[in-house]
Amino acid sequence: MLIPRVIPMLLMRNGGLVKTVRFEKAKYVGDPINAVRILNEKEVDEIVFLDIGATPSGIGPDFELLENIASEAFMPFGYGGGINTVAHIKALYSLGVEKIVLNSVVGHNPGFVEQAASIAGSSGVVVSMDVRRNWLGKHSVFTCSGKVDIKRDPVAHAQEMERLGAGELIINSIDHDGMMNGYDLHLIKRMAEAVSIPVVAAGGAGCLEHFREAVMQGAAAVAAGSLFVFHGKHRAVLITYPRHSDLAQLFC
């Protein structure tokens, strides 16, 4: 059987690794190169790095740092943050980043997904959607690291992204980010039912059982940040990853 992928999703800002709670209070948790080396040794299924400062600062992707990370990444490697031109995509590809994660750019230019897919192929284009519930409990999609509400229902947004050629969706719940109390399962279920491309659940994983819950709702893969960078109730920084045999048992 196919074991769902379990993906460390690591956030960067100004060249360092950080971890947020509900997209705020970014805490420094270490060096990205060191992290990728540890995750190599742990034979992780895949890694995703998201530079949460790249769009708000207007600086764009840090190609030098990404080149160093990619040269150490002998696993599937996705990157998102500040990608908004075809030149960015070509540069990332030549560095060895084979999954291009788009987020803010598709809020104002959905057609960019189509352009990206024509270069990278659909399977190389991932759209990351940051979703928050309003006070009525209604989901809406946000861009720019959770700062801009594009006032779209995630189902409509996801279906449009699929139609334009996205090969995968990362569904990140802003409300659950860093809380470690489980994914927004209702959201995951809605999204998995809405599209036929793989859906990656993100935001809220605090234990392995949460992975299983998301997969039960239709997630093809699960991503986590805090779970893989914090250890113990005092949230000491320690990069960890479950053993392959434990994951196989979890999902069987």
Place this chain on the structure above:
Amino acid sequence: MMNMMKKLGLPARIVSTSREIENADKIILPGVGAFDHGISALTRLDLVEPLKKRVVQDKVPLLGVCLGMQLLAEGSEEGSLRGLDLINGYCVRFESDGESSVRIPHMGWNELSICRENPLMTHLEGCRFYFVHSYHMVCSDMVNVLATAHYGNNFTAAVQCGNVWGVQFHPEKSHRFGMALLVNFARL
């Protein structure tokens, strides 16, 4: 791929001219993106004939990876252009409806079922490899199928016909398992 070759200490270079292909002792044909896009890129650089000559006449080992493996076939449902025609077979899309319907693309790690012993896959029992693809090859001659994997149904994960080898997965993204395979290829 170059990052991985460097890590393994295997001398490799990216080539784009027929002259460089003439000098290659072994050739890896990687590739991502669409079938026609891949073949067109080779055609545009005038590499199709030199590549085929080097492989068919000079018997230089060739390893197609992912789209590179699919390009070895006669053609693909994904496009309208002819493939390199080095392996008798055709590439088809996974089924997105019907009984064995699956999410497309297939992205994930699979163990291989190795169909026959071969030097590319020695010591790879129980290894897992990373796949990302929407199409897979159907061989006309099953004897060319080296290994299968399962996604909805069993599909062709690796092929061989003489000195022509192909793997649907990404050895360069498959940790020590992929490293072992690439070292095996270097030793052929």
